[in-house]
Amino acid sequence: MSVNGEAVRVGTGTDQTDEPGWEVDPDDDWALAVIATVGRQLRLRREATGMRVCDFAVAVGYGEDLVYKIETGKRIPRPEYLDTADEVLGAGGLIAAMKEDVKKVRYPKKVRDLTQMEGRAVEIGLYEPSSVAGLLQTPGHAQALFDVWQPPYSADDMERMLAARMARQSIFDREPAPSLSFVHEEAALRRQVGDTMVMRQQFERLLEVGRLRNVTLQVMPMLSGPHPGLSGRIELLKFADGTAVGRSDGAFNGRPTSDPRQLRILELRYNTIRAQALPPRESLTLIEQLLGET
Structure with missing residues (x-):
């Protein structure tokens, strides 16, 4: 959701669907490929740390539904999501660096x-x-x-x-x-x-x-x-x-x-x-x- 134009993080329940992020255009093959790759890297990094989706969602302050959507390539993560994920997973800037790829596909x-x-x-x-x-x-x-x-x-x-x-x-x-x-x-x-x-x-x-x-x-x-x-x-x-x-x-x-x-x-x-x-x-x-x- 948003307040006065600013993105606001929502709760962490699995029923949250209207969360920060952008939908992927199903007809945009290149965007689908990029976001699928970003999501897969996020999932692999999370699993390597032994964190479950529910725990990761709490740590980053977003809902589980959003985490699932991003990791399965159905949602374009916002820059702040990648920054927070990088910090939570101790990626040393590797996840945050994906913001440049995501930036290219966030537009139609x-x-x-x-x-x-x-x-x-x-x-x-x-x-x-x-x-x-x-x-x-x-x-x-x-x-x-x-x-x-x-x-x-x-x-x-x-x-x-x-x-x-x-x-x-x-x-x-x-x-x-x-x-x-x-x-x-x-x-x-x-x-x-x-x-x-x-x-x-x-x-x-x-x-x-x-x-x-x-x-x-x-x-x-x-x-x-x-x-x-x-x-x-x-x-x-x-x-x-x-x-x-x-x-x-x-x-x-x-x-x-x-x-x-x-x-x-x-x-x-x-x-x-x-x-x-x-x-x-x-x-x-x-x-x-x-x-x-x-």
Whole structure:
């Protein structure tokens, strides 16, 4: 369970099922293999010390049901669980070291794939018509968007999705820095997402990122008239080896494409959108104005 967003350890009875940890996606073969390996290592280490599941559960402060699920590869352990298990079993850091492997699979597969592509890209161009781009969202903004998703996310999925979205933003720490271009609709920026503080923090984040040397941030004014992006989101990623991948909600069934002809179409549309949007300096001025209005 959780209180005010913080994970709280629950009792140690075997009837506890809603405990800290993440469910494994049954369609994610790689995640299943990793978590099965981690669970097996935990079980072998526990058995080598002669501890029964019930005793181990008491020692780590979690329920027996969670211990069984983790050891059988049905539950993704949280980092604090591995830290505590390492200490209880005297593993000397070997169990805690598995946090790096677990970290890679705690996010949904589609998010990992996207993060991997963004991590390799040397150029990213993104037109976002309906909201702030995920790479630029603050935690509060992202949380407000997830809160209204239908059907509703479970608390477990909510936490995973939010953590995954924030993890993608490590792209801003890369060296050498990739070239990033964003175009947002003014109407999307004006939409009330979260409370006043969430709105202010989001505008401040946009201004912070928009002033980075490797980032071009533009706003499409509401009075701009029709443009090629009205059919949906456009994303273009270019890689160091000269290859690229693109996707648009309004083209090629919304599927990612690396076909040169289709990429030229998406690039033409994106460049036309950029030409119609406000220049970067005027865009930042508009965002400053929106910040002042909140």
